[in-house]
Amino acid sequence: MPAIPKTPDEIKEMRTACRLAAEVLDYVEPFVQAGVTTAELDRLCHEYMENVQHTVSATLNYAPPGYTPYPASICTSVNHQICHGIPGPKSLKKGDILNIDVTVVTQAGFYGDTSRMFIVGEASILAKRLCQVTNECMWLGIAAVRPGGHLGDIGHAIQRHAESNGFSVVREFCGHGIGRKFHEDPQVLHYGSPGTGIELVPGMIFTVEPMVNAGKAAISELPDGWTIITRDRSLSAQWEHTVLVTESGVEVLSISSACPPPAKLITGTLATATAAAIAALPPAPRP
Ligand code: MF3
Ligand code: CO
Ligand code: CO
Numbered sequence: 001m002p003a004i005p006k007t008p009d010e011i012k013e014m015r016t017a018c019r020l021a022a023e024v025l026d027y028v029e030p031f032v033q034a035g036v037t038t039a040e041l042d043r044l045c046h047e048y049m050e051n052v053q054h055t056v057s058a059t060l061n062y063a064p065p066g067y068t069p070y071p072a073s074i075c076t077s078v079n080h081q082i083c084h085g086i087p088g089p090k091s092l093k094k095g096d097i098l099n100i101d102v103t104v105v106t107q108a109g110f111y112g113d114t115s116r117m118f119i120v121g122e123a124s125i126l127a128k129r130l131c132q133v134t135n136e137c138m139w140l141g142i143a144a145v146r147p148g149g150h151l152g153d154i155g156h157a158i159q160r161h162a163e164s165n166g167f168s169v170v171r172e173f174c175g176h177g178i179g180r181k182f183h184e185d186p187q188v189l190h191y192g193s194p195g196t197g198i199e200l201v202p203g204m205i206f207t208v209e210p211m212v213n214a215g216k217a218a219i220s221e222l223p224d225g226w227t228i229i230t231r232d233r234s235l236s237a238q239w240e241h242t243v244l245v246t247e248s249g250v251e252v253l254s255i256s257s258a259c260p261p262p263a264k265l266i267t268g269t270l271a272t273a274t275a276a277a278i279a280a281l282p283p284a285p286r287p
Helices: 008-031 038-053 125-143 151-164 269-279
Strands: 075-078 081-083 097-105 111-119 175-177 184-188 205-208 211-213 219-221 228-230 236-238 241-245 250-252
Touching: 008 038, 008 097, 008 111, 008 241, 038 075, 038 097, 081 097, 081 211, 081 236, 097 125, 097 236, 111 125, 111 236, 111 241, 125 151, 125 205, 125 211, 125 236, 125 241, 125 250, 151 184, 184 205, 250 269
Parallel strands: none
Antiparallel strands: 075 081, 075 097, 081 228, 097 111, 175 184, 175 205, 205 241, 211 236, 219 228, 241 250
C-alpha cells in the first residue's frame, strides 16, 4: 500500500518528533565508552526522553502481533547483532561497534525514528569500513528519493553500493512509513530494481534504514525473541533517517545539531541543504 501524504501541519509535527529522536543520540554519544553497559545507555536515554524532552519511547513495551513486549527504551545492537538488540548488563569494550536506534513519541502523538553507528575506541579496518559503507548506503538511498521516483530506486542504490563493496543487505527488515503510527505503509526495501514499486509523492514520510552485513545476508533470532544476529556471526551495521518527499526532492527530518553530516559522496542540494539545516539547529539541551 502507498503512504498517505502528510499535511503541512503533520509535516511540522514530524520535523519536531524526528529532531527529538536525533537529539537523544546527540545526548547519549559521550557516554558510549568502553566499560559502560548497554543497560546504562538505555537508562540514560529513557530519563532524557522522560525528564528533558517529555517524549515517550516508542519501543518500550512495543508488542506487535507474535512478539513479547520489547523491554527497553532504545535498541542497542552490538557487533554481529543486526537490529533490535535488547540493552543488558554486558559492558562495551574497545573495538566494539554498535547501533543505537531511538524512536520517540511526542506529546502531540507523532513518531520520530533514527539510528546511528558508534565505534568504541578504535575499531578494526573492516569494522570502520562497514560502518562507513553502510552510512553511504543510507545516504545514497536518501539521494534516490524524489517526487515521481519509485521505492525501488532507493533499494537499488543501497544494494548496489553494499554489494559492490563486498557486503550484503539484510532482507527481512525494511524501512517504513511513519507518522501518528510507528510503522505505516509503505515498506521501504533496501534492495531492488529502479523504477519498481510505488511512485513517490510529495508529503510522504518514511524511514531509510539499511542493515548491511560484512558476511552473508542470512539472519538468526536470539531466544530473547527480539535480537536479530547474522547467521554467520559476521559484523553488521545500520544507519537510519526519517525523510520527507518534497516538491523538489527530499528533506531529512531526523537531524540535530550534532548529527553526522551527509556522507562525502553525496553532492548537490541534498548535501548543502542538509548541512545548512544541521548548522542552523541549536545544541540539544543537556540536563
Ligand atoms: N526503531 C526500529 C525501526 O527502525 C524498530 C524497533 S522495534 C523494537 O523500525 F521493538 F525492537 F524496539
Ligand atoms: Co525505523
Ligand atoms: Co529505528
